[in-house]
Amino acid sequence: MIKLKIAVQKSGRLHDDSLRLLKDAGISIDNGKDQLKAEAKNFPVEVYYLRNGDIPQYLKDGVVDCAIIGENVLVEKGEDIEITERLGFSKCRVSLAVSKIFEYDSLSDLDGKRIATSYPNTTKKYLEKRGISADLHVINGSVEIAPNIGLADAICDIVSSGSTLFKNNLKEVEIMMKSEAVLAVSPKLPLDSAPILERLRFRIQSVLKGRSSRYVLLNAPNDKLDTIVSLIPGMKSPTILPLADENWSSVHSVIKQEEFWEVIDQLKEAGAQGILVCPIEKMVI
Template sequence: MKQRKIKIAIQKSGRLNEDSLKILKDCGISIDNGREQLKASARNFPLEVMYLRNGDIPQYLRDGVVDLAIVGENLLIEKGTDLQVVEKLGFSKCRVSLAVPKGADFKSVKDLEGKKIATSYPNTVNQFLQKEKVNAELHIISGSVEIAPNIGLADAIVDIVSSGSTLFKNNLREVKTILRSEAVLVSPSKIDDGVKGLIYQLKFRIQSVLKARDSRYVLLNAPNDKIDEIIKLLPGMRSPTVLPLAEEGWSSIHTVIAKDRFWEIIDELKAIGAEGILVCPIEKMVV
């Protein structure tokens, strides 16, 4: 009997496409991806990738055309509230924000009462306005939303913001973050029994990659009379490894620390007396 493959949808182009392919590669999955292909198979894992328009992906999941997809959380709020998040992926982070012209007199969301807002995310904006008890008129635009205030089409916009440079170039200022988004692995509410085991395997690989990305392997030398004090600073996977050095009275300590606490912990270790500190990236981390 032919083995069933996972069918996974990713964005056809753009940053999310690149980051999605990278995490699959980091999971040890090799994709035979020719130029301009809409579908590609993995050589070493039962998986098939479909390259789709971002806005079409939720419906492909509902229709059973694909089993999984990598999309932004903002798309789920707009078009996929019935889909379930399998894993948050930590990349392609952005925010959906409200922006107004730089010279606009804006003090609070209440200033939008009776105004016109241009957006590609009407459901998201409507939910936000209902929560804020504000009545405003929406102009739904596909792409280039930021130009709307400059041509008199809208008084404000709601759009995805990463660095804010596009807003700056169009003489707009960000005044309110409506939601924060990152890439997520999603599935339909009901998963096909034929791929549940494979999805579990893929999820396990992804979790191992994500844990490695968020961690650093640290090796250091320390005087034996400082070991207990140093170990208290090191929140390792279970406990640090301590090995004696050839030089009497000294040991080597090995552990894993969170990437976002790296400099804070390193400074404290140096103050205690740690020397020869080496910090290494981790390729995979299985716990």
């Protein structure tokens, strides 16, 4: 039986969210013994648990068919690998940071300086594109300590909340790129595995659409129904049902999560009452 081979991070920031996404997509994986490869019980897929930095090469070589990986790692080690879905979690940025006492006005202040980083390719390309020459020190591990021990004048590293920079007396001065988890595909994906990948993508898309949407139920006075419906158009159009009170209707629709509070405020102002908002587990369009 043909199985799609998908790589996920063995441990770290992406691991739990990657497995949660697959679980929400209805894929049950038995990895109770912490093996490096596990099969799904109910979907033709094998999951490979790999070191994050090794995944791009596995994709290039066709050892795995696809992977859930941070976009920042893909840019650093596998820029030619196709991204087929943006997954919306594990968001971060790749940034340049300097000591808080470093007088920084522009990127030119780093010309000729020493920069410690775990992302030498990304850093080099970013600086060269802007005509900046710097001495790069490649460090695998705690890059943030480099300025404090005199190893470097600046660092390039991933930043999420910025708390690690703060604790090490550093300040973020340049955002080089923004990153999130993505589904990347091997350039050597076998033709007979492509249909399975499309099935997986369909499931993932349904999960992501559900996560980013909310189901809304409300009561609307009929004389204000057109205004209220215009605020929540839904996927195609809202469902409108008559209530026992002939002057009122029940309206059911979907809104985007990021627009939630703004839309709710507008609905109240338009006369909507009894507004209920529910999470959506999956949304198939």
